[in-house]
Amino acid sequence: MSDSQFGLGGLKYDPKMKAKPPELNVFLALMIIVVTFEVLGRVIYGDSFLFNQRANVDAIFNWPRLNIIILQVSIIGIIALGVTQVIISGGIDLSSGSIVGATAMIVMSFAQTELVNGNPNPKAIFGPWAMDLPVIVPIMIGLLCGAIAGSINGILIAYTRIPPFIATLGMMVSARGLSKWWSNGNPVSFPTESFAALGKGMWPVVYFVGLAILFHLVLRYTVYGKHTYAIGSNEDAARMSGINVAKQKVMIYAIAGMLASIAAIVLSSKNLTAQAGMGVMYELDAIAMTVIGGVSLAGGRGSILGTVLGALIFGVIISGFTFLKLDAYYQEMVKGAIIVGAVVLDQWRQKSASART
């Protein structure tokens, strides 16, 4: 059966040689971490990490904990969706955290309410004309900010040919400067009811999951997605085959910028305030989620699903350590080890995959 008369040789299809999807490994890692916390919790405190232990509540799982696990990573997760696309295209985006800060300041300035507990808003940025605007105004301004910042990144990278690391580093520093300059470092607070409703409760999770599904489909089934992978795999080959690489890159970075600005809108709404220091280090957390999720920094490989799993690993670790009442010191040390470990595993997997072919 396997001896074909046409002599397919090395090109012959062999189901055994088909690589397992990398997301499977990430999912297994997630499960191992969850089980570890469950076992440690039962051994140390006699309490369950995932399951409901209360007699007065009729539920199998401890839903408040499951909710916070995903809620606390949803906002950075939204940023990571954009970072995933940038990294798949072979680039990097260091500016997303600063775009969050700058956008939050600007958005909140157009989302303020005139009266706080019957007094004039003590943090008012503009005059009465900018008070109590319909919620669509700050949202559109926010998306515009993100699109502009992202497009500047993309244009710099595509047309001046400077490395993405440098272009987005510049944006990271400049956007942070803008967020501090905007109100001389003062926080901007007290939004309208309708703006505050955007980030209430589990809405950040809804946005995260919705956007994840959207971009999963986009990367999988659209020309935009296929071109993104093509540029990341081999930029020269992509150019030879007629892809407008420059235009594609501008689009990728603009979308990443807009996702960062969506994160800024949700974050400032959830916290009812915008502060110049918001989003510091978010870019690195977003990159870490992406890398843990199996997206290759070399470009061309990875998926939105992987990034979502990477974000969940982050969330499980944060909640697990609070559950075990361990200090933040250990949390950071373990987080660092997991990031490095994920990339080491990825390298091994790549090596063994190439050895088989």
Add this chain to the structure above:
Amino acid sequence: MKKTLVVAGFAALMSTTAIAENIGVSMALFDDNFLTVLRNGIQAHADENGIDVQIEDAQNDVAKQLDQINNFIASGVDAIVVNPVDTSATQAMSDAAAAAGVPLVYVNRQPINLDTLPDNQAFVASNEVDSGTLETIALCDNWAAEGKTEVNVYVMQGELSNQAAVQRTADIYDVIAAGNCKVTVNVIDQQTANWSRDQAQNLMTNWLSTNTPFDGVIANNDEMAIGAIQAMKAAGIDMASVQVGGVDATQDALAAMQAGDLDVTVFQNAAAQGSGSLNAAVALAKGEAVDQTVWIPFELVIPSNLDGYLSKN
């Protein structure tokens, strides 16, 4: 003749700089809410009194701050005001200023070499021992007034590398150990939320998911207290049933207190610290003697005296 002219010219130059004191200010971080109020206090006081100030942002970087101080010395400022990034790294700053004979004033954060400061250096701040103490005693009084004898609380810490976070947390335990609390306090858990409202929201929600009954949250600052309040409200907890305390008396915190959510905060007079440090710097530049340690008192803010603080920070 030429020589005397040059000397006269120099003397004229010197005298013009002596009229308006030229003070270099290095702030630890521009995008910190409290430090922004402090920085604005310095700027406002300088504008009122015709003092030239140049304010730099050390961006939480110890090395950058030392470079800024050396740059100030090189550009011949009359005195330097430093809001230290890291209070254990102040020896090098003191040495650099002392070697150049430039007066130096530390503001807001206590330098580790406070006991050995040279004569032309000083320290202006509020005593952090008071902040956490005022906060904890006021919360204890509230619990006692509710008729409780034993309470379970969560403690939210600021950045663990920061002296104020360490001190304010130590204050809580000191009040309990010294028997100054009217009720018995059991700390269920103590974690950092890095001064941040968002992290505090997440931390509080994580705590709520353990379903341990609790009577209150003692936070090292207002931002974290507000984050805890937002998480509790989202979980449907009646804010009248828990006591929440913070420190700073920010506008957001005072609004939360007006709404009946926040029970206790402590006002740290940032503007007075700013003007105090500038006054000390100017006096030292003129060669006058100043107290080496100037304490600006903390003030307790509770709903009954809230109105007096609405326009302060």
